[in-house]
Amino acid sequence: MTEKYHKNHQMKIMLGLLIVGFVGMFSETALNVAVAQIMSDFQIDTGTFQLLFTGYLLMIGITLPLSGLLTKLFTTRTLTFSAMFLFIIGALISALAPTFGLLLTGRLIQGIAVGISLPLNFVVLLAIYPPEKRGAAMGLVGLVIMFAPAVGPTLSGILVATLGWRFIFWVFIPVLLIAFFIALKFLENVSEVTKPQIDFMSIILSILGFGGLVFGASFASEQGWGAPIVMICLLVGLIAVIAFCKRQLKLDSPILNIHTFTTSAFAIGTFLIVITFAIILSSMYLIPMLWQQGLGLAAEQTGLIMLPAGLVNAALSILAGRLFDKHGAHLLVRIGFVITAIGAVMLVLTPPTPSLFYVLAAHIIMMIGIPLIVSPAQMYALNSLHGPIAADGSAIMNTLQQIGAALATAIATSFLVFGAHGKTVSELSKNDFILTSHLGFAFILGLTLIGLIVSFNVVHDHKVKEIVIEIDDDKHIEETIEVDYFD
Template sequence: MDKSLNTEQVSVEPQEKRAAKPVDRPFLAMLGMLIGGFVGMLSETSLNIALPSLIAELHVSIGTMQWLVTGYMLVIGIVLPMSSLLQRIFSTRSLILFALCDFIVGAVISAVAPNFAILLIGRMIQGIATGLILPLMFTVATLIFPPYKLGAAMGMIGLVIMFAPAVGPTLAGMILGLLSWHWIFWLFIPFLVVAFILAAKFLPNVGDISKPKIDWLSIILSAIGFGGLVAGVNLASDSGWGSPAVIGTLVVSLLVLAWYIRRQLASKTPILNFRVFKKSQFTTGSILVMLDFAIILSSMYLLPMFWQNGLAIPVALTGIVMLPGGIVNAIVSAVAGRFSDTISTKLLTTLGFGITIVGLILLLLASSTSPMWYVILAHIVIMMGVPLAMSPAQTFGLGALDQQTSGDGSTIMNTFQQIIGAMATAIATSLLAFGSSAAGNVSHRIAFTNGVHVGLWFTLIVAIAALLLSLTIKGQKWA
């Protein structure tokens, strides 16, 4: 009898080591979402390399064309804040399957688009899907993986979030070297179909449906606040920061956003639970993630155009020369999550942002006559730094929350990550235009290079701010 009792005690896993919602094969349960998330994040930067060609083919300005990038993130920023509410109304499985179908529809519309307007509509439909998938990846991971494996799980998600934007220009460049830009979107579809099949077969519903009362006013305030903020910054690319329309849009958006946040704090069942910011650890981790994402999106927006317009590299070759950085990004993203289980967040994030700063300085020293290997090296250094900081910062921030608030935390983190990313891209665009025009009577290559440098100064300032913030992390040893 004693022996059987001992056997039972050994076979039962301690409570603190169990997942909140155990599943038999958690990786397979996540795989469909991971592929969908990868395609969603790939879509954020895959068009960057095609922008010069699209500007010429569709006859629009660079500021208008930028809407293909920031408009996509604008929709993500509107949908993301509602994901926590949607998870209480619909099952996580249903939301993921809907998102994957929605992405396929958006990709088909974009692939057959005859003009800029239809292409933008297709992109924005895709944004709905990405806005649903991103927070669900984090929510499901925190529920189906035990705490001691959460770092590795975040490493998988980090690989998706960091590697996809880094490798997007490479894949797009290779496609453009052989085919037209339409095939960038056709490429998404087989991956999305595979993701749908995997999710339909292996993904169970792990959420709790409570059918809360819908606060329609908060939804409207959220769409106006978050959407207007991105739209205002984006308008500055064409109209300038001193434009009354830009200033008015930003002021109204900030006031509406403040109203929205205040309403959420006063609500017993908020759409976004901003009370999680009372946890200083979550606040620090979230800000680090946002700044890291601003670095990757702004640099990945500027670099492909620098290759083509500053260094006069053909579009197909641009994709190839960006491949080494993408490979390094994948390797570092894959191991950074595992490191975060054993090495302090302070050490990893500080090292990551420090390496990123070195890479950005190398790029700032590049000119229109710099050798190809030098720019490749600078890109590799940046791609080592940004993923090294991302997964530890995510794990650190979400680790401060309990199971009841982890979903809210991941949604807030992803929402502001996309908003900050869209704003960083828009700011980089306006600085690129300003720097190019301020170069004076010089060749196009030199003027464009000057514009890239002005944009990269913004990225460098963001990286320095992130480094300084990582040094304030308390309660963790350096090793």
């Protein structure tokens, strides 16, 4: 199928989706520097404001597991334009919101749009690029996924300081309209609409399970792991996910085909992606706090000083994809984890009175290592899947990385609370906060070392096994084939 797409036309097909993905991931961190203004305008406390993030992640967490099913029910163009329409409506509601309730409603709608559109990047990429060219394309997707949240605080900080927080949402609308017209002209339907039978019990279990885990983890960062609402959400979520997985194994037409985990390349690659996104999101939570609470920088200054690491991340995301096409994933992911570990060690050892250059250097070193992991690990996993099951693999990977990131951020917050010995973060002196932050960065270092150990299971084999699953009369026929990716 990939042979019919000309090289220049492939990027045109992807461009509209990449823009939507950028806006969605940018939105994930864009409000970080607007906390004070929004709380003041609506007279709300920190816990209420946190719903803007919790609700956004919740909607993404609920929608992502269903994205594999959606690609079998609707065409690529229908899903893409629906996601764009929802995001524009959500941005418009948030920009005009006279009350916090309407602002939150807009954010929830935006979360649904991201949950629909983000996996489509991977589905379309796998359909239009041959295996030996996917790494470079994945580098661009990695650029969107990691660079957008990295520059979110920088660009939104400028908007908030000059025009106000509502313009964060106003800016989304023309950008999304540009994406719409690009997709209208170039985007093609690349996935087969099979109209499988819908199992509504699976959908309910998916919403309760994945939504409960994301919601529980998000509240844990504010209220602690022992809070009743946190324990109930996590327990309900865990039970529902187990029931969901068992049900998928019994269905002829599962909502999410978890047979993807029967191929070791997908299982290992997905695990590395979950670990890496846990590192990214928890570090992006701790490092801005280190700049502000530990070194006394303002929010706008923090956004600007984090920009160099974001630019390094962007450049290496593209390079890492090209290196994967030539050499495979095995060396890249190991080197990436080693470099990331060096940056994490520096942050763990941050002195009580660090220089700006020391923290900046540690952050940049981490952002050199992380792109060497993300694109290669994603392609190592997804290249092992072929046919309709590729959409399930994309949905699983994106869902687990969101849950992993939410859990990691909550755990990093717990380490800060533990190290503060009963004080709030704002009550700590600069030196005390730096010492407290060591525990959170030690957690990130631990994740990095786990990832490094697991990365030695990534093999370099010219003959990469793929699982091909065809659907015939509602029955799955599995066939393992071998494809030479790195000749």
